[in-house]
Amino acid sequence: MADLFDTGAKVAAKTQPLADRLRPKTLSEVIGQEQVLGPDSPLGVMLAAGSLSSLIFWGPPGVGKTTIARLLADETDLQFVQISAIFTGVPDLKKVFEAAKIRRQNGQGTLLFVDEIHRFNKAQQDGFLPHMEDGTILLVGATTENPSFELNAAVLSRAQVLVLERLSLADLERLAQRAETELGKPLPLDPEARAALLEMADGDGRALLNLIEQVGAWSVEGKLNTEALGKRLMRRAAQYDKSGDSHYNLISALHKSVRGSDPDASLYWFARMLTGGEDPRYLARRITRMAVEDIGLADTHAHRVCLDAWETYERLGSPEGELALAQAVIYLALAPKSNGAYVGYKAAMKAAKQTGSEPPPKHILNAPTSLMKDQGYGDGYSYDHDAEGGFSGQNYFPDGMKRGVYYTPVERGFERELKKRVDYFAKLRAQRQT
Template identity: 60%
Template sequence: MEDLFADDDAGHGPPDHPTDDAPLADRLRPAKLDDIIGQEHLTGPEGAIGRMVAAGRLTSMILWGPPGTGKTSIARLLADSVGMRFAAISAVFSGVADLKKAFAEAEGMQKAGRKTLLFVDEIHRFNRAQQDGFLPFVERGTVTLVGATTENPSFALNAALLSRAQVLILHRLDAEALSKLLDRAEALTGRPLPLDADARAALVASADGDGRFLLNQAETLYAANIDAPLDPAALGQFLQRRVAVYDKDRDGHYNLISALHKSLRGSDPQASLYYLARMLTAGEEPLYVLRRLVRFASEDIGLADPQALVQCLAAKDAYDFLGSPEGELAIVQACLYCATAPKSNAAYKAQKAAFRNARETGSLMPPANILNAPTKLMKDVGYGKDYAYDHDAEGGFSGANYWPAEMEPQDYYKPVPRGFERQVIERMEWWAKKRAEKQG
């Protein structure tokens, strides 16, 4: 698991076996790559790491994954498995001086015939200039860089650095992997956890894929010397509630809003409500969610159900009036309305097409007959001449041409046969027929 087994300082090679009074997570530190749980797609014989170890040659890499999934452990064991010197720094506590020292030591060891694996924890916390500082040492082979990050490397790391390193994605630990971790804890301590089967499953679920968190909770249970096994309700009272992992300005934020938007578009009200709840319970700003719902109502529903936009704006007003938590029910109502509404992106596509056309033909004059003529000169040159006032025409429709003379009429808006747009199609077809008759 990530950071579970890291030393407090930069070490050289795997540390000595932890003492009996060390934290449980430290005592359960894997001794070899095969002991890593839940990342077999990387560490197994067919995985990228497994193949590199088998060949005895490592390339620089970025380990990207959630907290507590094994990034630090993998880095330590990689160095040991191929006989490299291990050096570690943390971007949280290190600066330029620490980097220079690490590179100088690596250069010295390189001259002595020893290669260095430099593990950089939280590498995304280094700024762009500091990240650029790695490049010459990686290119010359002074260090094999292994960076660990919980942030999307596409956004958090320089393109130049990414081009020199392989990005390996670690999975959040599933229930089976977390259960194996608890099995190891019970085997190490020689004691079963003081939980019944349902409470044990609840403890695993509460970890949300984070092995370090799970072991810390298990250690808290052991330290309490509980006599009778706890059921889920008693466990919930004993352990603190786990705060949802959610960085409002980082990757988790964009992942969840993307999941919400696509669930709404896919007309799945249950999934939509789940992702909405994920965001709000994790502390997302409700007005941000409302802004996205308003956008969705125009982009993905449009005139298929014009009330969707009204519902979203009403939810915004209700939330402004009530605040949290009462006002959040209005957000839920708007979310469910959007998820169950008929869908159309016809207005969105029409906007894109019209805006593109407008940029290409922005200098064309409209027909003179539909231009106002507030001055005599403008009347003399034909502005407003022969304008057909639609309210005076039969059926309230003149069928006149409103397009510039140099431009063919365009079909930007193409409604879909769903919801209210079915009626819009009928109207447009009637107008098209009448226009053809009048212009024929």
């Protein structure tokens, strides 16, 4: 009977997924995340002091959020309870809290791990607060979305947010070596194909182990090259949520690459968004905004290039129309940059809000009625076309308001010419007023 039991255990172990078989048994076995687990890191300091607070793990899939939470429970002698916000409703939460209360009365604490915690609505998130405060549970939440946007301020104020990063290629290589030891054989890949396999995982340790499990099951002679590997394995789809954090991170990267006059980086982030499934119309709108905000009057043709590219996309559709958008991105990256108009507009808006009730000076008001003429409307107005040089230099700001200077052109592109004009009129204005 004992032999049968041992045989069954061995068979079960073999059928267990490789990712589960290689799950770390202690925190020291976790690969990567030194910024969270090192001796001087937040968790390292907490564990050394024997005082663990509620936590929010923020990071992409497959970087160890669940594993670290489970090991923290072992390190602190807490009962590990795991739930998912996707499958857990209010009745289920009540049962979890009641069980934790009973456990606490019996001298056992509870580490409640909530996967996808951002999926809970505000009311559900508020339900955790009293149990966190009275010590019934120690909450460890996991999220792939920015906690600043997705979690209640009350929850965030009672928990420390720890950022977990995607695994580096060096981390993935260590994980691959550990997997080969578990499998008892090396992967049948040449060095280039091995590097390609690590790239396929895209920083996701779980994804890498799943890929390795497939490769390890193949019966091949010799070692496969990159081409052969590509035929047998599909590249893992890039992580991209068109309404989530990845969306905002990538559009920020594209915008700043354009602003930084780097056409190669700009094309890369543009391509990343397209391959992630981003709507090209959204990109067309955003690059047009870049032309207005960051190129402005330094290149008055830039926004026209964007609008033409946008129209071309509407006529051609995908994928041909996307090339027109790519050309617009390159044009913007290489165009002279100025935010003078953008800064001037914002400054004028601020001044308008502060002086919103001030009327225009009477000399620039029309006087279509005799009453308005009697009130002084239009008195003293100088018709600029009749003035010397076509410029009167009159005041057009409200009476008593200090003249504002909002638009300051830069010495780049077409704005060099505009700066000459601004300086010219400023000099004339000073002469006229004296």
